[in-house]
Amino acid sequence: MARFFTAEHEWIEVDGDSATVGITDYAQAQLGDLVFVEVPAVGTALAKGKEAAVVESVKAASDVYSPVSGTVTEANGALEDDPALVNSAAEGEGWFYRLTIADEGELDGLMDEGAYKDFVAGLD
Amino acid sequence: MVGFAGYWMPIQYSGGIIAEHEWTRSHAGLFDVSHMGQLIVSGEVALEALQALLPADLSSLPLGRMRYSLLLDENGGILDDLIVSNITGDEGPAFYVVVNGATKQADIAHIEARLPAGVRLDHLAGHALLALQGPESAAVLERLFPGIAGELGFMQGTSRAFGAATVGIGRSGYTGEDGFELSIPAEHAKRLVNLLCAEAEVQPVGLGARDSLRLEAGLPLYGHDLDTNTDPVSAGLAFAISKARRADGGFPGAGRIAGLLADGPQRRRVGLLLEGSAAAREGSLVFAGTHEAGKVTSGGFSPTLGCSIAMAYVDAEHGAEGTVLEAEVRGRRLPARVVKMPFVPHKYHRKGDA
Structure with missing residues (x-):
């Protein structure tokens, strides 16, 4: 399994032709206390770089973009009752959705963990 | 940190907005609201001058009392909301007015252009304003200023010595909780903040929780819930139009507001x-x-x-x-x-x- 990252602070963990998506710990820290998370319904066709989910902190709503195109196979229902799970475990239990990967070639432009760390370090 | 009304202000301190919100509801939150405009309108006919701009009945406002009021334009549109305190002293009639930060320069220009001779407006630009809010505020402030909790009820103000400085203290706020607002020359503010933050009940609170607290308290925010296209009656602020003024008028937009009161908005x-x-x-x-x-x-x-x-x-x-x-x-x-x-x-x- 390999994990990749986007410049919009999503992570995607690839397992064969499917993957799990969430937002990074850096992203949750920037957003602050999350009070609402809307994850896509199973069967939703997502396009790379387009809105896939919504997170709301006390102050603002933000879009979460899909790192790759594909069809949603599972959504993390736990986030509906406990959006703060994203704050406490963004890169683990606070995952957003799973999807089938439509085009593995779309993974090529994503960052690996080291590249993402450097990217975040350059933001502050 | 964000730019707000020309000031750099924190959305939150280390605790996060929800933690700061809950801390204020259960203990005491300290807010730096020095961006707000602190004005003094003074002079022999200061009362009459302010009554020409506001729908408040200031003749019924005793010394040391505070009242919520509205700065209105000629149509009764809301230019700002504010709190006015009667601080008349040995030097004659005087009123302390606290207005919003984003509107203070426009407010000052509006008021100054309409003041009669002999009434002056002073902007306390060098004063900090702190708000201590929450159920444990009174116990905390009592330690710094003994007797203050018994002396002041809601919407009452006084002043106390703080070292070489004088601090104006009003029992009011923007959270719906019991609390106080403290006006102090900026050079003394840090010492007061440090003393307050050293108390176990006190945590600093940023703009994020200030907004969520005032929203829960149903208190409007100027520029969002109030503007010149809103009037006191539609805004649910008719309580700020004193009974005596409803009968006599004489404030901007009085005619239109009388109609709104009679017919409903x-x-x-x-x-x-x-x-x-x-x-x-x-x-x-x-x-x-x-x-x-x-x-x-x-x-x-x-x-x-x-x-x-x-x-x-x-x-x-x-x-x-x-x-x-x-x-x-x-x-x-x-x-x-x-x-x-x-x-x-x-x-x-x-x-x-x-």
Whole structure:
């Protein structure tokens, strides 16, 4: 399994032709206390770089973009009752959705963990 | 940190907005609100000069008392909301006025242009303003200024010596909790802040929780829930038009406001309670069936209630308590019930209360 990252602070963990998506710990820290998370319904066709989910902190709503195109196979229902799970475990239990990967070639432009760390370090 | 009214201010300190919000509701939160405008209007006919601009009856405002009022334009539109205190002293009539930070320069220009000879306006630009809010505020302030908790009830003010400085203290605030606002020359503010923060009950609180606290308290925010297109009656602030002034008029827009009071406004500021925690924020449209009935002017998550709340202006016929409307959020319509404000009960300490 390999994990990749986007410049919009999503992570995607690839397992064969499917993957799990969430937002990074850096992203949750920037957003602050999350009070609402809307994850896509199973069967939703997502396009790379387009809105896939919504997170709301006390102050603002933000879009979460899909790192790759594909069809949603599972959504993390736990986030509906406990959006703060994203704050406490963004890169683990606070995952957003799973999807089938439509085009593995779309993974090529994503960052690996080291590249993402450097990217975040350059933001502050 | 964000730019706000020309100041760099923190959205939150280390605790996060929800933690700071809950701390203020259960202990004491300290807010730096020095961006707000602190003005003194003084002179022999200061009372008459202010009454020509505000719908408040200042002749019934005793020394040391504070009152919420509105700066109105010629149509009765709201230029700003403010708190005015009677601080008349040996040097004659004087009123201390606290206005919003974003509007203070325009307010000053508006007031100065309308003051008669012999009345002056002084802007206390070198004064800091701190707000200590929450149920443990009185106990904390009592340690620094013995006797203060017994001396002041809600909307009463006084002053105390603080080293070489004088600190103006009013029992008021913007959270719905018991609390105080402290006006102090900026060079002494740090020492006061450090003393307050050294108390176990006190944590600093940023702009984020200030907004969520005032929203729960049903208190409007100028520039969002109030502007020159809103009037005191539609805004649900008719209480700020003193009875004596309703009869006699003599404030800007008095004629139009008398009509609104008699006939009722076409739209009203109401509270909306949503079921989930998805927020209906400023600009969200409000529907009654297929009819567009109004618009949200501020909204967000209520940490105390655990759901989303909002203030909206809606057509009066859809503004009755209990009416179920819909707020449009990201293309979806969410049920939003009209409820009485405040959303969270006020806990002001009125004198005579136990």
